[in-house]
Amino acid sequence: MRTLPPAVATAVHVATLARKAGRPIPPKVYAVLKAAADPWPAEWLLAPLPGDPIRVVELCAGPGGWSEGIATVLGAKVYAVGVDICPDACATARAAGHRRICADITTLDPEHIALRHTVAVIISPPCPPFSRAGKLSGLQDHNLQILCDAIAAAGEAAGFIPMEWHHDYDDECRCDPDSPDGKGCYGDGFAPRSGATWDEVREMAAAVTDPRIALMLEVVIWPLALQAAGAPIRWMAMEQSSTLPEEVLDELSCEFSCAEWSYTNREIMEAADYGLPSRRKRVYMIAARTYTPTATRRIRPLPATSMAHALGWQPGERVNTRGNRPVDPTTGRAKGGNSFSADGPSWCLTGKARTWKRESDGYRLTESEAGLLVGFRRSYPWRGSRSSAFQQAADVVSPVMAAIVLSGVMGVLGEALVRDYLAQLYDMDDMLTPDDYELMA
Structure with missing residues (x-):
């Protein structure tokens, strides 16, 4: 863990005493903390007190899908x-009450001194390069x-290359792999850190043809950097396109395993299989440093919800997505697949969902309805232009899927809570079972 500068260490000490005594932090002390923690919260320099909530960093956090899944669902x-x-x-996200750094x-810097008490990292790198x-x-x-070479370099930069691997390819290493403590030169079974900075590791991926591809590197940089810095990191979660190549997922899993994370899992999940009225297939990855039985708890598929039911439309409606297109005489439908039934x-x-229209009368979705289709409450405060709001809804992680994915590592009995949220959101009493009512009682 990086050593706090003397002035900051003194401010942390004074602020901690004030917190324990139930008094406000003196303004001059808070100013020192704020400057040192920037852009993170000043309070994050202080160790959490018993009963304080865990600290979580969300990267590529968007308008609040993961945040809503945790807090609201x-x-x-x-x-x-x-x-x-x-x-x-x-x-x-801010309008909805979630903290954001733009x-x-x-x-x-993933080893910033303000992150010294971070417990979890959640990240959703942009999907387009893999779709x-x-x-x-x-x-x-x-x-x-x-990308895969850079991911491997991240493990080396964090110092999580097993000693036996290090001796296999580093002839100049002078440490003794047969030393009595069995831990070699790094003292914990790992070779020394490579010496590469995180900016240098990121630069290794600069030659990709789309810079968004390189953002996948952050999936391993942040958790391993926090671990290397001595933070109490417990788990990480990632969401990405379902077409993310297996070799990337394998490389990520390998780096976490090398760093002695005891549990890694990835799964492709279709949102419509879990009660949402829109399709969205994504791959989710969870890694945890300590295995717990709850980490593997699965939420079963849930009853389907139709778009028409969610939006209060009459049965039989169809949605046009691409305007008027030539009709195929053999099917009587427009060529190019430009419409679908709202009964599913x-x-x-x-x-581009902002241009969708109901075929019966030309009605177009509102920003609120777009959010509702991906699992947000109707009152969610979308900001920006219509185009921006629809793009946000298109890119975001559904709060429902976030809750399903995170319930295990957070030790929460999530299925009853997810069913209850969906039942209220889409007015579907049959979403709940007698067991769910007992669990929520």
């Missing part, structure tokens, strides 16, 4: 701070090789 108390580069997404995550929306550039061999889950929302 699961009702869990955490002290989370999100980082996102989009001003409108940050404004939306910044490029690659410009931030058709981004022309699948992330799947190109050239880009994959660069909608197609996956994209930013």
Whole structure:
């Protein structure tokens, strides 16, 4: 752990005494803490007191999907701070009561002294490079090789290369792998840190053809950097396109395993299988340093919700997504698949969902309705232009899926809570079972 500068250490001591005594932090002391912690909360320099919520860093946090999943669906108390580069997404999250730092995550130091008590990292790197929306550039061999090499370099930079691996390829190492303590030169079974800074590790991925591909590197940088810095990091969670290549997931899992994280798991999940009225297939990854039985707890698929039911439409409605297109005489439907029935889950929302219209009368979705389709309450305060709000809803992690994915590592009995949230959101009493009522009692 990096040593606090003397003035900051003194401020931390004084502020901690004030907190324990139930008194406010003196303004001059708080000013020192705020300057040292920037851009993170000043309070994060202080060790949490018994009963304080865990501290969570959310990266590529967007308008609040993970935040809503934790706070609104699961009702869990955490002290989370999100980082996102989009001003409108940050404004939306702040209006909903979630903390945001509007910044490029690659410009931030994952070993910042204010992160010394961070327990978890959540990250949703942009999906387009690994999907058709981004022309699948992330799947190109050239880009994959660069990314995987950089991920491996992150493990070396954090100092989590096992000693036996280190001796296999470093002939100049003078430490004794057969020393009595069995721990070699780093004292804990790992080789020394490579000496590369995090900016230098990030630079290793600069040659990818789409800079968004390189953001996948942050998935391993932040948790391992926090571990190397001595923070009490317990778990991390990631969401990405379902087409993220297996070799990337394997490389990430390898680095966490090398750092002695005892549990890693990834799973492709379709949102419509869990009660949401829109389709969205994503891969979710969880890694935890200490295995607990709750980490593997699964939430079963839930009853389907139709778009029409969620929005209060009459049965039989269809949605046009691409305007008037030539009709195929053999099917009587427009060529190119430009409409779908609202009597089932909608197609996956994209930013262009703002142009969708109900075929019967030309009605277009509102920003609130777009959010409702991906699991946000109707009153969620979307900010920015109509185009921006729809793009936010298209990119965001559904609060429902966030709750499902995180309930295990957070030790929460999530299924009853998720069912209750969906029942209220979409007015579906049959979403709940007698067992659910007993669990919530």
